[in-house]
Amino acid sequence: MVSQDADDLILVDAAKKGDRRAFRFLVQRYQRKVYAVAYGFLRNREDALDVVQESFIKVHRYLDRFEGNSSFYTWLYRIVANLCIDNLRRNKRHRDVEFDDALRHDADAEAPPTPLTNTLQGIGDPGEMLRRKEIMAAFTDCLQHLSDKHRAVIVMREVQGMSYEEMAKAMECSKGTIMSRLFHARRNMQKLLTERLGSMVPSKKDDAADGEAVPSTQEAVMP
């Protein structure tokens, strides 16, 4: 009988032989990560939960085809990404943001983007920040304002760790298009986060009055 802490491949082998408990362990291990990815794509809790369910059903149906050439979670994440992309295509919503790679930040081409780190150092340690609901709301808001394609590449790269080639295959475009899309997505995300989080930076007068030195970029950002 396999244990809950067994390696992915051991659980997969047991599940292939019909061990339902082993498959459940796999589901429990990855369900929230799958949800996080799906939510990143779809920005809707129920849609993301539907994708979680569909993903694991699909995994179980095609488990025999998993040969162990890649890690289980890489294979799983590919299934999740494909389901999310299909979902986005089915439910294309008209949005008032750019659909192509034209950039919001192009309007400020002459002014270099404000470094995000300068903004964040005014708020505090990023690890601490993530626990603050306001930061979460700011992040979710910024994610909402990206186009479907930009959001997809951000999630595939940052959360799923997919290579440019894997992303190109998933989105049925060239590697060059992926690189360009990711470039613009990151620029837009950076601009949105800076705008949104900038309003949360306390006045520099307060810091001076406390006599505290403003931490350097390296100290504030690098863990």
Place this chain on the structure above:
Amino acid sequence: MSDTDTTDQKYLDLQAYFDGEMDAAERERFEAELERDTELRSELDDIGVMRELVVGGLESEAKDVPQARFEQIWDEIDATIDRDARLQESAGTRPSIWARIMPWLRPAALPMAATAAAAAFVVVVVNSTGDPSNTEAPVASNEPVQAPAQEPAPSAEPPSQEEAEPAPKLAVNNPAPADEEPVDFDVPDSNEAEVERIEFGGHSGHIEQLEGSRGTTTVIWIEEDDEPVDSERSL
């Protein structure tokens, strides 16, 4: 190349470096440039912070989903796996020929049964004495046909109903009295019999016929006549 293009290219390289998409030679070259360019280093920090925010933000959202919701999802997955297993099992056993044909026959069961009944009447009528002038409306019978005690005498004229052929015998509904004019029926040109009237369960009715496109006749309705008819024989 414009300054914007240079900046964009530098950022694309930075992105490829950060994402591990550069080969060894490219990495070495870029790292040397990073050493020289503080702005480029700052950009690199920004991409790193953004990744932390994206990953942390989505993981935080995932933590907010109640565990009960995931339990519900597991119940659905479990039920689907059971359903898949049942479907696979039934797909594995080869159904009997009858089980394979039934889904096709089911919609046509009633019309086919009615057609079969009508076909039985047609067979009976076709095998009747034949001279329409000597018969009333032909009526089919479901009682066993008794062979007459004597065989009908061969004659140029078709035998009367009283001298019915050994089998099958037709029941006569209200046999025409001797002094009544025999009823004339049109003889179909193609020698096909027309079922004009049937008896069933002490009642009588008529069959609505629908001529099919391929010369077939389908019985689609059996309608009861207004007055019941007494008959010793019935369906």
